[in-house]
Amino acid sequence: SAVISQKPSRDICQRGTSLTIQCQVDSQVTMMFWYRQQPGQSLTLIATANQGSEATYESGFVIDKFPISRPNLTFSTLTVSNMSPEDSSIYLCSVEESLGTPKSTDTQYFGPGTRLTVL
Amino acid sequence: AQSVTQPDIHITVSEGASLELRCNYSYGATPYLFWYVQSPGQGLQLLLKYFSGDTLVQGIKGFEAEFKRSQSSFNLRKPSVHWSDAAEYFCAVSSDSWGKLQFGAGTQVVVTP
Numbered sequence: 001s002a003v004i005s006q007k008p009s010r011d012i013c014q015r016g017t018s019l020t021i022q023c024q025v026d027s028q029v030t031m032m033f034w035y036r037q038q039p040g041q042s043l044t045l046i047a048t049a050n051q052g053s054e055a056t057y058e059s060g061f062v063i064d065k066f067p068i069s070r071p072n073l074t075f076s077t078l079t080v081s082n083m084s085p086e087d088s089s090i091y092l093c094s095v096e097e098s099l100g101t102p103k104s105t106d107t108q109y110f111g112p113g114t115r116l117t118v119l
Numbered sequence: 120a121q122s123v124t125q126p127d128i129h130i131t132v133s134e135g136a137s138l139e140l141r142c143n144y145s146y147g148a149t150p151y152l153f154w155y156v157q158s159p160g161q162g163l164q165l166l167l168k169y170f171s172g173d174t175l176v177q178g179i180k181g182f183e184a185e186f187k188r189s190q191s192s193f194n195l196r197k198p199s200v201h202w203s204d205a206a207e208y209f210c211a212v213s214s215d216s217w218g219k220l221q222f223g224a225g226t227q228v229v230v231t232p
Contacts, residue, residue: 001165033219042209042222043163092162094220107153108220110163 004111023093028073031096083118121146125223140195142210151213152193158206205230
């Protein structure tokens, strides 16, 4: 499986500021995803990021708040903009490894997460 | 709309005892089902997955899961838990669209001596 790293691993930020989270994969992947895990909650998909196209956002998430870049097949960034305490969460990126047959064997692997605290 | 339900928020089990975590799904088509584990302060690790074929799936760390279409369930089991199995376990279903996962609320497992 792909090895995924995220930077930073954790951060404490002041409200009103922005933080950019990096996700690096050790192999080329088509699809990358960004999830949010609020304290004590499950994971919620923020957006899907494919190289060469605009990210696709889920209901409740907008590009102005969570701009995403996907400059190549091994890297993506998620920015949390104009932060408030409600943005305190773990942000995880994941990648989908395709073994060739669409959807029948695709599996997502997750990075270690970025723990964000907004004061 | 699809949904994933993990009825048990919290389970306490003695070390060496068996463990079963429940997962029920609501999905129109043939589902693709996953179990992930999240240890404290860690990311998610894939335990096992079901796409098709044999309904009893073997995973890592001694876990297995059984897909039961008639019950819309994909329960995770381990015959004998170890203290290191204390973690949060998430059941997930792939969505109608390419690659989107929907997660259950998670089950926190506590292992006692």
